[in-house]
Amino acid sequence: MATGFLTDTTVCIGCKACEVACKQWNQLPADGYEFTGDSYDNTKQLSGTTWRHVAFIENPKKRRLTGDVDLVALAEDVTEPLPGGAELDALGRWAFMSDVCKHCVAAPCQQACPTGSIIRNEFDNVYIQPDICNGCGYCVPACPYGVITQVPNDGRAFKCTLCYDRQIDGLEPACAKACPTNSIMFGDVEDLKELAEERVQQLHDKGYTQAYVWGTPEVGGTGGIEGNHSKFILMDEPETYNLPKHPYLPQEKVKGGVIAGAVAAGVLGAVVALAFRD
Amino acid sequence: MSDATRQDLSQSNGHVGNGRPETSHHPETDAKREDKHYYGIPPIKHAHWTWQIPVYFWIGGIGAGTHLFSTVAQLLGHEDAALKRASRYTVLVTMILSPIFLIWDLGRPERFYNMMRILKLRSPMSTQSWSLLMFGNLGGLLAARQAASDGLLGRNVLSRLLLKLIPERLLSVLTLPFGLFVGFNTGNLISATSVPIWARNWALMAPTFLASGLSTALSWLSLVLHLTHSGEAKTLRALHRAEKATIVIEAGLIAASLVRMSRWGKPLFSKSVAPLFVGGALLSGIAAPAALLFSGKETRGKSILSSLLVLAGGLAFRFSLIKAGRISADDPEAYFSFASGESAPQPEDKV
Ligand code: SF4
Ligand code: SF4
Numbered sequence: 001m002a003t004g005f006l007t008d009t010t011v012c013i014g015c016k017a018c019e020v021a022c023k024q025w026n027q028l029p030a031d032g033y034e035f036t037g038d039s040y041d042n043t044k045q046l047s048g049t050t051w052r053h054v055a056f057i058e059n060p061k062k063r064r065l066t067g068d069v070d071l072v073a074l075a076e077d078v079t080e081p082l083p084g085g086a087e088l089d090a091l092g093r094w095a096f097m098s099d100v101c102k103h104c105v106a107a108p109c110q111q112a113c114p115t116g117s118i119i120r121n122e123f124d125n126v127y128i129q130p131d132i133c134n135g136c137g138y139c140v141p142a143c144p145y146g147v148i149t150q151v152p153n154d155g156r157a158f159k160c161t162l163c164y165d166r167q168i169d170g171l172e173p174a175c176a177k178a179c180p181t182n183s184i185m186f187g188d189v190e191d192l193k194e195l196a197e198e199r200v201q202q203l204h205d206k207g208y209t210q211a212y213v214w215g216t217p218e219v220g221g222t223g224g225i226e227g228n229h230s231k232f233i234l235m236d237e238p239e240t241y242n243l244p245k246h247p248y249l250p251q252e253k254v255k256g257g258v259i260a261g262a263v264a265a266g267v268l269g270a271v272v273a274l275a276f277r278d
Numbered sequence: 279m280s281d282a283t284r285q286d287l288s289q290s291n292g293h294v295g296n297g298r299p300e301t302s303h304h305p306e307t308d309a310k311r312e313d314k315h316y317y318g319i320p321p322i323k324h325a326h327w328t329w330q331i332p333v334y335f336w337i338g339g340i341g342a343g344t345h346l347f348s349t350v351a352q353l354l355g356h357e358d359a360a361l362k363r364a365s366r367y368t369v370l371v372t373m374i375l376s377p378i379f380l381i382w383d384l385g386r387p388e389r390f391y392n393m394m395r396i397l398k399l400r401s402p403m404s405t406q407s408w409s410l411l412m413f414g415n416l417g418g419l420l421a422a423r424q425a426a427s428d429g430l431l432g433r434n435v436l437s438r439l440l441l442k443l444i445p446e447r448l449l450s451v452l453t454l455p456f457g458l459f460v461g462f463n464t465g466n467l468i469s470a471t472s473v474p475i476w477a478r479n480w481a482l483m484a485p486t487f488l489a490s491g492l493s494t495a496l497s498w499l500s501l502v503l504h505l506t507h508s509g510e511a512k513t514l515r516a517l518h519r520a521e522k523a524t525i526v527i528e529a530g531l532i533a534a535s536l537v538r539m540s541r542w543g544k545p546l547f548s549k550s551v552a553p554l555f556v557g558g559a560l561l562s563g564i565a566a567p568a569a570l571l572f573s574g575k576e577t578r579g580k581s582i583l584s585s586l587l588v589l590a591g592g593l594a595f596r597f598s599l600i601k602a603g604r605i606s607a608d609d610p611e612a613y614f615s616f617a618s619g620e621s622a623p624q625p626e627d628k629v
């Protein structure tokens with residue numbers, strides 16, 4: 001059975017309980033007290049010590065609140081035109097998104113890892129074996145989503161394990177457990193896929209036609225990555241959430257590169273040989 | 279809306295009946311929000327590589343090129359003792375230094391041997407480690423034989439055994455593919471990543487690295503032979519000719535790479551990299567030595583000068599590519615424009 005996440009950003013309230021739960025369960029060190037001044041999100045990004053990151057996206061660009069704003073209606077998910085020509089979108093002004101390792105089906109980090117430290121475990125999750133990793137750092141620029149970093153002072157690379165230890169004991173990952181709105185769902189990827197489709201349909205029916213699933217082979221998993229086991233329901237372009245639209249598998253071109261190199265070697269060898277002719 | 283709220287709003291600002299709250303990211307005042315990204319935070323992470331990696335790329339290229347030149351000479355029946363000696367010891371030294379630099383760069387250097395627990399053909403880092411191991415050990419054997427024949431190991435049983443047991447010509451040829459692989463695979467090492475400027479140039483990266491490596495190697499050999507006043511006239515002539523041809527090929531490959539990188543190649547011309555790339559790699563590393571090589575009669579002084587320029591230029595080229603990669607990875611606009619459609623490498627692309 002392959003397990004994964006479905007993160008429904010439309011119900012995320014930005015409480016960061018998942019970030020905290022993840023840090024606690026996995027005993028991750030602090031990242032320092034940094035104040036970005038950009039938004040209330042001071043975590044900024046995923047890293048070797050932050051395996052869940054909740055982005056706070058203030059997006060007044062498209063869905064501006066105009067007319068008389070009824071905050072109750074806003075909270076109650078109303079999209080009908082309001083009296084007084086008010087337009088509003090309950091999900092528009094602030095978007096939250098709990099980001100995590102995508103557990104790619106064909107994982108670039110795994111293919112890059114020269115020590116074989118990164119494996120697929122019995123739950124079909126992408127897992128870094130900390131006793132093997134020698135901190136070469138090659139998985140870091142390989143990941144198309146900027147998930148992994150090397151941890152200073154430790155030297156090794158770390159990322160979300162999808163709570164491998166908890167799964168072995170039959171528990172769901174700490175973030176999914178802690179999420180108060182069920183924005184983070186954990187389970188069999190096939191079930192989650194169905195759930196995602198249902199939820200997107202529900203949103204469409206309510207008038208939020210911009211909702212879609214990100215992380216399918218078509219969206220967010222192209223170029224050989226073949227989809228992600230961590231899927232997301234998004235309401236805006238992926239870039240708004242700092243996600244690429246069509247990431248690619250960097251190792252797709254290794255064979256081509258080696259052939260090109262071999263051809264070059266032949267040509268340069270011939271050039272050297274010709275240089276010896278008088 | 280409650281009356282209290284209505285009152286608050288009408289008192290607090292000019293947007294009466296509009297209700298648009300004041301925020302720090304007001305669309306009219308915050309130009310930053312027009313871009314598609316998350317507060318400019320890089321969506322991918324750059325490689326941590328410090329100076330050891332570009333220096334390794336440089337000396338690895340010199341080792342590979344040197345072995346190519348001496349093996350071709352040997353195969354053509356051109357036995358020049360000085361050339362062979364210079365090349366064997368060069369390979370030995372570069373292959374001792376390369377693993378040192380690479381292991382130094384690891385987060386857990388004491389676990390370097392984990393590279394050897396698996397061979398992954400899709401991971402250029404893995405194939406690089408293995409080819410380095412092969413090239414280093416075979417090159418080491420050749421160097422040991424050279425040392426024995428130079429009398430450096432004394433006149434004892436070991437020397438005689440080395441001379442007798444190591445089939446020099448055969449071993450040189452066997453070593454060559456590993457050496458060449460070390461020389462070009464550094465290009466694939468950086469292009470098989472999510473970094474736009476590197477990944478974009480996947481087809482030309484390996485050839486460019488090999489050509490540049492060969493050009494530094496030829497310069498190194500000619501420098502050593504000139505400085506030690508050794509080497510046959512024929513060797514020096516061949517070196518000179520090969521240097522000329524290689525520098526032209528290298529320039530062509532770099533130009534083609536820049537065309538291929540197109541807008542994602544911009545970091546090479548940014549303020550912090552341009553002095554290194556344009557000044558160091560292109561002008562003083564290619565243009566100036568090319569002018570010296572192609573102008574007038576060949577003299578010892580000119581040769582030495584052009585060799586030094588090429589060697590420094592090769593190092594500058596590698597540093598500028600690594601630095602540009604960092605800028606490229608840190609630029610959300612570059613990555614998003616790259617990973618949004620046709621520009622990124624696609625499975626169906628052919629060489
Ligand atoms: S998202 Fe990055 S770290 Fe996670 S599996 Fe994919 S490549 Fe690896
Ligand atoms: S840093 Fe560790 S996990 Fe990442 S590629 Fe290197 S050995 Fe593998």
